[in-house]
Amino acid sequence: MATSSDEMTKLSWRRYEDGDNVWDNLxxxxxxxxxxxxxxxxxxxxxxxxxxxxxxxxxxxxxxxxxxxxxxxxxxxxxxxxxxxxxxxxxxxxxxxxxxxxxxxxxxxxxxxxxxxxxxxxxxxxxxxxxxxGYKFAPAPADTGKRIAIIGGGPAGLAAAYQLRRLGHAATIFEANDGLGGMFRYGIPGYRVPRDALDAEINRILDMGQVEVKLNTRIGVDVQVEQLEQDYDAILWAIGCQSGRGLPVPGWEGTPNCVSGVAFLKAFNEGRMKVTADKVVCVGGGDTSIDVVSVARRLGHITKSGKSDLPETVIRDGYVAHDAAITAAAEGAEVTLTSLFTRDKMTAAEHEVHDALHEGVTILDGVMPVEVIKNDAGRAIGLKVADCKMEDGRPTPVEGTERVIEADLVVSAIGQGGDLTGLEAFDNGRGLMNADKFYQVPDKPGHFVAGDIIRPHLLTTAIGQAWIAVESIDAYVKQEENRRRPKVDVHHFDLxxxxxxxxxxxxxxxxxxxxxxxxxxxxxxxxxxxxxxxxxxxxxxxxxxxxxxxYEPRNLRKEEVPSAEEVLGHFKERVIxxxxxxxxxxxxxxxxxxxxxxxxxxxxxxxxxxxxxxxxxxxxxxxxxxxxxxxxxxxxxxxxxxxxxxxxxxxxx
Incomplete structure (x- = not known):
């Protein structure tokens, strides 16, 4: 009698394939x-x-x-x-x-x-x-007397301060916002990154001592680069990319209720935006767009609102905030995410896409924005989209597939750029900074760079770049040659x-x-x-x-993902x-x-x-x-x- 499939082992690996039945004479x-x-x-x-x-x-x-x-x-x-x-x-x-x-x-x-x-x-x-x-980092070694300026208090800047202290160098972090954390704090919702845990991990770095923090300070505007060059032994640029890109379609520019995903999430994470619009359309497909639509579903909208309650007023003006009391009248928002790519090719993590669908987000994949539709008052009332195909690597609308998605708020989450106001000498022409393989700024001795301002990528990428940049800074202040980096440039086990x-x-x-x-x-x-x-x-x-x-299945983390009916006002942490x-x-x-x-x-x-x-x-x-x-x-x-x-x-x- 044949063995049933249920009784067979799930192992499928074999060293030898069918037909490999002769052992060579060795x-x-x-x-x-x-x-x-x-x-x-x-x-x-x-x-x-x-x-x-x-x-x-x-x-x-x-x-x-x-x-x-x-x-x-x-x-x-x-x-x-x-x-x-x-x-x-x-x-x-x-x-x-x-x-x-x-x-x-x-x-x-x-x-x-x-x-x-x-x-x-x-x-x-x-x-x-x-x-x-309550674990702390090991005490820093003896002070070298070297002081390094770090421009930006996000993941790259904080990781650099940590690695610098482990080498005995002092660091001063200049941060344009009123808190440290960068994209951790301003780009990711609190139900994904609990703020108490974030603060604990930041404070553990500050507790190493000799890490000075200067908030609400923008280099190139409040403090000039020349002053930093006089006061510090080296400068690390870790300013990130916190300016969102708008949609390259007619009707976007100057439309008040067309905003970037970065600005949308910052307004939410700072606690200023309490409600959003009735119909929200987000264009993206990456992790930022998933955060946007998930936040929009949680916030909901209010039916009757004055001009000051409109979400774009809060998003565009950092001095304005919604009254917390209006959340009591919040109703569910209709939220749509559009992506150039099909579901299987979206850059967002697969489980994040699944969770967004579970929370009631509508996802239209394989479509591209064509035009922002506006009313007589100049506000967006819809986004025209069309099915798209790739021609020579560029998305091209398929004729005859255009349709309009109603929208009270259009959010662009298609990429980020740097803000180099006052730092034009460092601009490589794309709103970013150049770096060599040692994360030095070319032709600018004493200047180093790490993180998204080189090229927007993952948080873990910024942290890894900061480590290499710090090793380059260490060699620079010691007037040593940069050591050759290994082909596999990671933290290796040392027997x-x-x-x-x-x-x-x-x-x-x-x-x-x-x-x-x-x-x-x-x-x-x-x-x-x-x-x-x-x-x-x-x-x-x-x-x-x-x-x-x-065969041993993975132990899955438990998650608390609200359904479409439960998502309004649900800000509990998802991952258990x-x-x-x-x-x-x-x-x-x-x-x-x-x-x-x-x-x-x-x-x-x-x-x-x-x-x-x-x-x-x-x-x-x-x-x-x-x-x-x-x-x-x-x-x-x-x-x-x-x-x-x-x-x-x-x-x-």
Missing amino acids: TEKIFVQDTSHKCPTYVHKTPPCQGSCPSGEDIRGWLQIVRGMEQPPEGVEWEEYAFRRSTDANPFPSMMGRVCPAPCQDGCNRNEVEDFVGINAVEQFIGDTAIAK LAKMTEQHLAPEAFKAADRGDMRGTSSGNFAIHNYEDRSGAEIIPHDELFLAHFK GYSTEEAVAEAKRCMSCGLCFECDNCVIFCPQDAVFRVKKDQYTTGRYVDTDYSRCIGCHICADVCPTGYIKMGLGE
Whole structure:
């Protein structure tokens, strides 16, 4: 009787395909009598999650800590150790665990088994636990006497201040708004980024000391660049892109109820906009547009309103705010999102699009705006759209498909630009700033740049750029050459540092004391049998032994997403973080690509007992197994059964 499909295993990976039933004769290739052709060595490579992370976080490292694989130093809780490893690259684990679109998860090799590891869910757990337990950053080293001006207090600027303090440099943040946080605070709604958690992560940076903050200060207007050049040793431009682009269609310019998505969200996040319009149409398709339509559904509209209650009055004038009492009369808003691209090609995260639909947003995909329709008073009353097709990479309306969507408020969320008022000398002609590979501003010594003002992208990208820019600033103020950046430019696991932390560092090497240098594999003056290729190579899934991993569904974070009937006035946080048990269980799904995770396969399957476990008082992460080369015959079984691809047949050519 055939096995039913319900009873069959869900594993589908095999090393060999149908027809591969002949084992090639490798005897002459591998063996010369009892002499091995090649023996195993342990090769560390960067996992694709980390290689896909623009911040360059050691994701595999902190997942290993959460799962209990990598042990913390004596006297340190594992939760704090995971926090310190996570924040080596990114000081905002609580925030980024909530809002990062997680390119790391797209790159995760576990996708070849069943589903990616919930990396950002574990990161949120690390960040929230750190806040709950009151963890602080390590004290800054001795003051170098160098002072760096940071222009912009958003994710890039704050991350730069954090990395500068870790090097002993003082920082002054100049922020044009009345609060720090940038897009965290002004571009993302509070039900996605809880303000108490945001404040906690910002204050943790300020608590490092020697971080001065000057709010409501616009460089180029209130303070001139020349003054900064006199007062500071270097300047980092991290001003972001907080000017939205309008729609390039007739009728947009000068129409009062046509606004940018950036301005819409800023008015909401500052608490000035309490209600929106009856019929809201947003043009976009990215994450900003999803935030716009979700906020509009939550705010609703009021039927009878005076001129001062119109949403565009609040959005366009920062000194005007709605009376909070009007929210009591709010009714649901009819909200439509249009996108040039079809659903499967929209840049917004798939689950965000799904949530917007659940909340009652209408999504029209594959359409383009053609014209803003206005009444005699000059206000928009509709947006004409048409189906679109791509011709030579440009959207083109399909003739005969035009129709008008009624609208009381039209929002453009098609991109952002920088405001370089007073900074025209830095404008590259596109409203942005140029940067070289070290994030220096070309032809302007002492000036560095990071974040969206280079090119609008992800928050995690801005944070990663800030780290590299700070290393360039450090070299500049020390009058040193910039070091060559590695091909895989991320925060790498360092075996020597780990062994030093565990009091297992090699002894000092003195050649005069060594005598006969032959047979030094047992000498404790070097890390033997190990090659670090993490700076040059990312390990792909076809180097892993995927059959080792059983089918194990992802532990999904719980979410509280209101229905269309419940969404009005619903401002509770949507994402419900992991419990400790859930975080540990999800971390255990990590396959530790490119680094040993102590599965014992190589020890169990070695026919010569050549591979052995290192003694307990001598092993640590990356040093769990070793090889007795006097026994190894080069059969390569250990490499075949290594789940993580850590073992390579690389010695003894």
